[in-house]
Amino acid sequence: MTAWSETQASDILRRHEGRDGSLLPILHDVQATFGHVPAEAVPFIAHALNLSRAEVHGVVSFYHDFRHAPAGRHVLKLCRAEACQSMQAEAVAQSVLDHFDLDWGGTTPDGRLTVEATYCLGLCACAPSAMLDGEPMGRLTPACVDEISREVGR
Template sequence: MNMARRGEDFAEQTRAIVADHSHLEGPLLPILHAIQEAFGHVPQDCLPVIARELNLSRAEVHGVVSFYHDFRDHPAGRHVLKLCRAEACQAMGGDALAERVKALLGIDFHGTTADGSVTLEPVYCLGLCSCAPAAMLDGAVHGRLDDAAIRDLLAEARA
């Protein structure tokens, strides 16, 4: 697909998503979540369309997208692994676990493995403080992680 056609598709789908959510009070965040759900990320081509449809500046829309860590500017891997970076997890070995995961995957936070299987993201509290260190793989939370448990999660994601 050529770049012009791709931009038209993004614009058309974005306008439809905005129309579906514009009745909400404060529709920008639900719209951005719906766009990420539709495209796997929030394409830059969508931002001016959202701004125009909601009568916002591009800077306002960009500011929201860049502020929230959950919005990606590129597609994620087939699986998303989020490692908790909050204090309780850090106190229970989360930093060492994060370094181990990065080494095993060969990527840093916000990166995706070369085979496209896993995207690694930091998250600042999963609410599992009593089960630290914790992670979330594709929306499922996992606590009391150690080297063996994280290897099992990674094997599951890379299968």
């Protein structure tokens, strides 16, 4: 991803100029461009939208999809909602976290994989479920760690 650039951020802001409720679309575009919402973006966006830094920071920190640091090359989102929890998602999650020696939200030292919690992928009938790089995975078991490991090349 690209390093923070006020020029690129200004282009993003310009694309959303005059749009009602532009903060979320701007933050999504910032993350798509820079791989995360850099700390420098918060006051920059706040000033442009005539918001306080606290308001922008509050939105960034409230939504789980916004990152404060770049994600790994692969992103695994493990569902932690009730349907998946009732189908042993915790055991699957613990197997994944142990295998890659990560905590929730962590990225492997080689930058290959980031593991994130998500709260419903809409795959309740296939619980427990996950999403790897935007592709759904269902009916996971702790043994699925080997498949995930192969997919991310580790």
